[in-house]
């Protein structure tokens with residue numbers, strides 16, 4: 001090699017180095033600049049503006065004196081038009097206060113001895129307050145209740161409020177403006193969650209806001225004030241208790257503004273004298289769904305891992321117990337570029353800074369595995385990876401890859417989680433549905449505690465601030481008073497799902513949560529804390545005992561997103577759910593009806609259940625815990641070549657209280673078939689049924705003794721009497737079915753079904769709108785030996801077994817008289833109910 005060629009090469013290398021140096025310097029500058037931009041530049045919504053300071057007002061109303069009364073923890077929502085309460089009800093449901101909504105203003109309906117007490121009163125609009133106060137006796141009774149228990153009231157401007165309303169001591173003026181205002185929250189006596197702010201902050205607001213002015217001489221607190229076009233207005237006002245009026249908190253704008261959401265919580269607390277309160281401490285957990293899963297260029301490197309650790313340490317100071325909870329799929333380690341592979345090794349080295357849970361080895365959906373064996377094997381491979389790398393596992397917790405398998409439930413996932421990992425807790429955003437987020441709930445299934453999970457709008461593809469869906473402002477809005485802020489404010493517990501990609505790129509997760517925590521702590525006195533997941537789950541289900549139960553199963557066919565996460569082989573199953581259910585009551589001829597329908601070409605009955613035979617008793621018994629798939633597997637496939645109505649019958653449904661909401665949730669449009677036999681004959685038949693099963697009280701006491709049982713008698717006798725007679729109060733039970741299923745309730749005349757089933761079955765085909773009509777005289781015939789009509793098979797009658805159509809003596813006259821007297825008024829109620837709902841009368845009722 002000549003000297004000149006060496007020099008040329010040296011120059012080339014030097015110029016390459018120079019270029020590299022310049023490039024690196026530019027990138028460093030860019031990174032520093034962008035990092036600064038992202039983490040230090042304030043956004044428009046949280047920015048404090050320097051407007052002309054407004055005189056700070058001092059507290060005028062007394063500080064809260066906590067009540068020692070044992071009032072029921074209900075919020076009373078009052079409105080003439082129920083829909084005006086929709087937004088407030090949604091808010092109350094989100095924070096999980098119990099509530100009673102009243103829209104009929106007869107004092108007896110509110111204050112009779114059954115009516116539960118309440119601890120806070122909300123008028124859902126100014127108009128409602130105005131109009132309800134004209135129901136004088138009701139309003140007086142309400143005020144006397146409020147004064148007796150020192151309960152204040154809250155009045156909220158609604159978007160339907162379009163004129164001025166008179167509220168005692170207050171004048172309201174309506175403005176149509178929309179725009180940006182400078183806000184100020186004064187230090188008033190009702191603040192608990194909300195922090196007072198001497199500085200002003202900018203906020204955009206919607207159409208329809210009221211300015212509230214209080215009469216001179218009436219003590220009050222201006223809780224919020226805002227300037228619009230340099231004019232000061234009062235947004236929320238607290239009128240202290242007056243001689244004749246309870247204290248009143250008036251919201252000049254609805255509940256959409258986040259400031260008003262905070263203040264509404266505080267107002268409920270204040271007006272209920274502390275009876276309705278939510279803890280100031282909230283639980284948080286941030287899961288990282290899929291470490292190691294992602295295309296090269298989208299993954300995390302060493303510096304990203306360092307940033308995660310740095311933020312963990314910083315957040316630990318504000319959030320005791322904070323750690324990211326990280327899911328891993330071992331197969332994908334070292335599948336990135338060189339920098340990212342270094343990041344993979346580095347996070348394993350720094351494993352103790354995180355809490356880990358196992359995904360699937362290759363991050364496949366659990367629903368791809370139809371059987372337990374292959375799914376469990378896949379999970380085991382991932383566990384081996386975790387054990388080999390000595391990852392500190394978060395005991396008993398896991399999340400399902402791709403959100404699939406937790407809800408709708410994929411049973412093998414539950415099984416393998418328990419077997420391979422000992423999982424006891426998981427979380428999902430799908431129960432009962434992804435939207436609305438405010439209605440997400442937890443549940444228990446197969447020994448697992450399933451917690452609700454929240455979204456923070458960071459998905460695998462959300463990597464860069466500027467490319468945030470709908471622009472960075474939409475992220476900022478969510479953080480500063482929008483969706484993310486509301487979740488932190490309103491939910492007692494938030495498990496958020498993030499992804500590895502949100503820690504690479506612009507590290508959007510660190511940015512989003514950093515800003516969200518900052519804003520929450522600036523605006524509120526709330527404090528966040530993270531618990532180990534087992535403690536979190538125990539706490540959640542203790543605080544929400546109603547959710548510590550089997551989920552209320554919903555139909556995946558009615559939710560596109562749910563249907564997508566049902567295993568391929570089961571996707572069609574929900575098409576087989578029944579079109580009608582014969583709900584009973586017991587001993588009215590329901591089995592005969594079912595049997596006759598089985599002989600019709602276009603009615604398809606459910607299969608027998610392994611335990612309860614021809615009755616599935618899914619909605620009314622422990623079978624409900626077996627899960628939806630158990631129920632679905634008890635129905636035949638719906639034929640594609642002809643129209644068919646699928647049905648099941650369970651006579652226990654008629655009187656069972658959990659059944660109606662469960663059927664309604666799964667099959668909102670289903671038809672409900674009830675067979676009504678003369679109730680005295682039904683009671684007599686039921687009594688002999690018990691006797692045949694050697695139920696001691698039925699063996700011991702005659703039917704007359706059962707009818708005559710009175711207070712103080714043998715408890716077994718009274719129990720038998722109640723179970724014998726109560727189902728015959730048809731009107732009481734039927735009213736509940738009609739209220740839930742309205743015109744979809746079909747009545748079958750039980751006496752006619754027994755005496756003239758050909759006519760009864762023809763009526764039924766008409767009422768249920770059968771896909772094809774058959775003449776039942778060709779399908780059934782009277783069987784002399786049985787003494788009943790029976791279906792014909794190959795020209796011969798095939799009757800029901802000995803337990804249906806028993807032989808027993810006719811009812812003694814004395815009993816008939818007593819039972820007729822008992823049911824006479826109840827049958828009158830039934831007549832009224834059927835008439836009101838345009839349902840036909842059974843012959844025995846006429």
Ligand SMILES: Nc1ncnc2c1ncn2[C@@H]1O[C@H](COP(=O)(O)OS(=O)(=O)O)[C@@H](OP(=O)(O)O)[C@H]1O
Nearest residue numbers: 586587588589590591592651685754788804805806
């Ligand atoms: N065709 C036919 N065959 C047999 N039995 C008939 C028929 N039609 C109506 N019934 C009456 O049905 C009564 C049994 O009612 P259920 O089937 O609803 O009883 S159960 O609740 O399912 O146990 C049964 O009550 P008992 O006579 O007391 O056994 C019958 O009165």
